[in-house]
Amino acid sequence: MDWESHSSRIALIKGVNFSDTMTLSESRDPRLLEDPRHSQGSGNYGREGTQRKRSEKAPRESTARKPRARIQTARVTSVGSIEALIRTMNAEDVAEVLEVRTSTIENAMTMEALEAYGITEDSVIEGMKSHTRGWVCEINARIVGFSMASRTNGEVLVLAILPSVEGRGIGARLLGEARDWLFSVGYDEIWLKTTPDPSLRAYGFYLHQGWKPSGTIEDEDEVFVLAARDQP
Numbered sequence: 001m002d003w004e005s006h007s008s009r010i011a012l013i014k015g016v017n018f019s020d021t022m023t024l025s026e027s028r029d030p031r032l033l034e035d036p037r038h039s040q041g042s043g044n045y046g047r048e049g050t051q052r053k054r055s056e057k058a059p060r061e062s063t064a065r066k067p068r069a070r071i072q073t074a075r076v077t078s079v080g081s082i083e084a085l086i087r088t089m090n091a092e093d094v095a096e097v098l099e100v101r102t103s104t105i106e107n108a109m110t111m112e113a114l115e116a117y118g119i120t121e122d123s124v125i126e127g128m129k130s131h132t133r134g135w136v137c138e139i140n141a142r143i144v145g146f147s148m149a150s151r152t153n154g155e156v157l158v159l160a161i162l163p164s165v166e167g168r169g170i171g172a173r174l175l176g177e178a179r180d181w182l183f184s185v186g187y188d189e190i191w192l193k194t195t196p197d198p199s200l201r202a203y204g205f206y207l208h209q210g211w212k213p214s215g216t217i218e219d220e221d222e223v224f225v226l227a228a229r230d231q232p
Contacts, residue, residue, distance in 0.1 A: 001115065001132070005074075006053035008065050012205055015038045018132070039224070041141045055142070057134065059144075060198060077167065077173060079139065079165065079168040079170060080168055082139055082140075083139075084137050084138065084139045084144075084170065085137070085138040085139075086135060086136075086137050086173055086174070086177065087135065087136060087138070088133070088134070088136075089128070089134030089135055089136050089146060091125045091128065091147070092137055093134075093143060093146075094121045094125055094128075095121055096133070096142075096143045097099070097124070097136065097143060097146045098111065098114065098119075098121065098124070099145060100144070100145065100146060100160050100161070100162055101114070101158075102114070103128045103162055103163070104160050104161070104162075105163050108153060116147070129151040130220070131150055131151050132148055132149065132150050132151070132157065132183055133148065133149060133151070134146055134147065134148040134149075134176075135147050135148075135174055135177040135178065136174075137161075137165075138164065138174065143190055144161065144162045144164070144165045144170065144176065145158075145159075145160060145161035145162060145165065145170045145171060145175060146158070146160060147159045147160075147172055147175055147178045147179065148172035148186060149178035149179075149181055149182050149190075151181075151182070151185050154182050154187040154189065155191055155192060156178045156179065156182070156190065156191070156192040157178075157192075159171055159175055159178075160173055161174075163175070163222060172209065175209065183228050183231070187228070188227065188228050189225055189226065189228065190225070190226050191214075191224065191225045191226070191228045192206075192223075192224055193218065193219075193221035193222065193223055193224070194206055194212070194221060194222060194223065194224055195221065195222065196217055196222035197221075202232070203222075206224050210230060210231075211224040211225065211226045212225055212227075
C-alpha cells in the first residue's frame with residue numbers, strides 16, 4: 001500500500017515523544033522538557049499524513065534549492081557522551097524502524113494496528129523507491145529514532161524516538177534532516193501536523209524549531225508550516 005495515497009493512515013506511524021527532540025543547547029527551557037502529547041504531529045503516521053491539496057503544489061524545478069551541506073549519507077553527532085550516527089534510511093532498516101514506532105510512549109501503536117492501516121514493511125519500502133525518504137539515528141548499531149518526508153507534497157511524515165534516548169537532541173536532528181531535504185528538492189514551504197493545543201509540549205517544540213501554526217485544522221490536528229525564506 002502506498003504511503004502517500006493513504007496518507008491519512010501514515011500518521012499512525014508518527015508517534016514522537018518530544019522530550020527527545022530538543023537539541024542539547026535548547027533543553028534549557030523547563031516547559032519544553034515536559035512529556036508532550038505528540039500523537040498528532042510530525043510524529044503520528046496514521047492521522048497526520050492526511051493527503052491534502054498541498055500535494056498539488058509540487059516543487060518548481062527552475063527554482064530548486066541546492067542541497068545543504070549537512071544533507072549527507074551519514075554523519076556522526078554527539079548525544080551527551082555517546083556518539084550517534086545519523087544516516088539515510090534504507091530498506092534493511094524498515095523492520096527495525098517499525099519496532100521503534102511501536103515502542104513510543106505517545107500515540108502508541110501496535111504492529112497489528114499499523115498493518116490494519118496498511119503500514120507494513122513492504123508499503124514503506126515501496127514508498128522509499130519513489131517519493132519518500134527517511135533518516136535514522138543509530139547508537140551502538142541500534143536504531144533509536146527516525147524521520148521520514150515526502151517529496152510529493154512537501155510534508156514531514158513522521159518523527160519517532162525510543163523513550164530511552166529522549167531529551168538528547170536526536171529528534172531535533174532528525175527533524176532537521178527531513179526539513180533540509182524537502183527544501184533541497186525545491187519546496188519554498190513545507191508542512192506537518194501537530195496538536196492545536198498550545199499547552200502541550202509538541203506545539204511548543206515546533207514553535208521553538210521555527211515552525212508556524214497556520215490556523216488550519218485537519219482531523220483534529222493543526223497544520224504547521226515552515227518557509228525556506230525564514231531559514232538562516
